[in-house]
Amino acid sequence: MQNAKIIAMAGKGGTGKTTISALVIKYLLEKNLTPVLAVDADPNANLNELLGIDVGATLGDIREDMRTKTPEGMSKHDYMEMQINQAILEATGYDLVVMGQPQGPGCYCMANSILAGVLERLSHSYKFLLVDNEAGMEHLSRLNLRNIYKLIVVSDASSRGVTAAKRIADLTASLDVKVEEKILIVNRIPDNMPEELIKHIEKTVSESDLKLGGFVPYSQPIFEYEAARKSILDIPNNADGVKETMRILEKFIGNP
Ligand SMILES: Nc1ncnc2c1ncn2[C@@H]1O[C@H](COP(=O)(O)OP(=O)(O)O)[C@@H](O)[C@H]1O
Numbered sequence: 542m543q544n545a546k547i548i549a550m551a552g553k554g555g556t557g558k559t560t561i562s563a564l565v566i567k568y569l570l571e572k573n574l575t576p577v578l579a580v581d582a583d584p585n586a587n588l589n590e591l592l593g594i595d596v597g598a599t600l601g602d603i604r605e606d607m608r609t610k611t612p613e614g615m616s617k618h619d620y621m622e623m624q625i626n627q628a629i630l631e632a633t634g635y636d637l638v639v640m641g642q643p644q645g646p647g648c649y650c651m652a653n654s655i656l657a658g659v660l661e662r663l664s665h666s667y668k669f670l671l672v673d674n675e676a677g678m679e680h681l682s683r684l685n686l687r688n689i690y691k692l693i694v695v696s697d698a699s700s701r702g703v704t705a706a707k708r709i710a711d712l713t714a715s716l717d718v719k720v721e722e723k724i725l726i727v728n729r730i731p732d733n734m735p736e737e738l739i740k741h742i743e744k745t746v747s748e749s750d751l752k753l754g755g756f757v758p759y760s761q762p763i764f765e766y767e768a769a770r771k772s773i774l775d776i777p778n779n780a781d782g783v784k785e786t787m788r789i790l791e792k793f794i795g796n797p
């Protein structure tokens with residue numbers, strides 16, 4: 542069976558990566574591009590909150606567990622694999638696994654390599670893997686996710702933000718990660734985007750290997766759903782911000 546296609550998020554904190562991750566899941570579910578495995582690789586995990594799911598053990602907890610307790614007669618590898626399988630949360634059409642915080646000092650190399658192996662095996666059972674994370678992409682190579690189908694770089698509507706997005710996109714070259722397509726989404730734009738800023742964005746994109754996905758407006762419904770702790774999956778597709786995000790996803794992910 543084929544490996545899952547990997548969609549990974551990147552961009553500075555607070556730009557909207559987790560929100561757009563949830564909308565990517567919404568898109569994939571609605572297009573029946575399932576099953577989907579969502580990987581929350583942000584130490585301050587919160588993708589589950591936007592999806593309205595409670596999380597039990599994170600992989601960080603399991604890693605920590607593995608250092609201290611392994612049942613007799615079981616190898617650390619088997620124990621961790623069993624724990625990871627138990628930590629996968631099953632929702633309708635998609636599963637979620639949460640990396641969580643690496644607790645305490647010490648090296649997690651062995652745990653990470655077991656985790657990478659489990660993810661690799663898991664990836665055969667999914668059509669898509671969606672990886673939400675913090676700013677950078679180091680964890681992609683750490684988890685041995687070296688073939689990225691789409692890298693979605695999210696930026697705020699600022700000149701420095703877009704320059705930072707380009708820098709992040711450029712980093713993949715040094716990480717031994719192959720990316721088929723890098724897409725820039727400028728998120729939470731105001732009603733009046735200054736012409737100068739649009740020019741700067743277009744210039745920045747032209748000097749990089751990013752493609753301009755589009756501009757997602759500030760969205761009152763996204764704001765309200767987040768505030769009310771309601772699942773982003775339930776926001777209507779014609780809502781402000783959601784509509785444009787879906788258009789971008791349709792264009793770049795389509796129905797492969
Ligand atoms: N288009 C948007 N309109 C309104 N609020 C948004 C939009 N995109 C994101 N937000 C809000 O911005 C905040 C940060 O978004 P989040 O997705 O958590 O960013 P990141 O994962 O990059 O740190 C959240 O409160 C989220 O609800």
Ligand SMILES: [Mg+2]
Pocket residue numbers: 558559560583587674
């Ligand atoms: Mg986030």
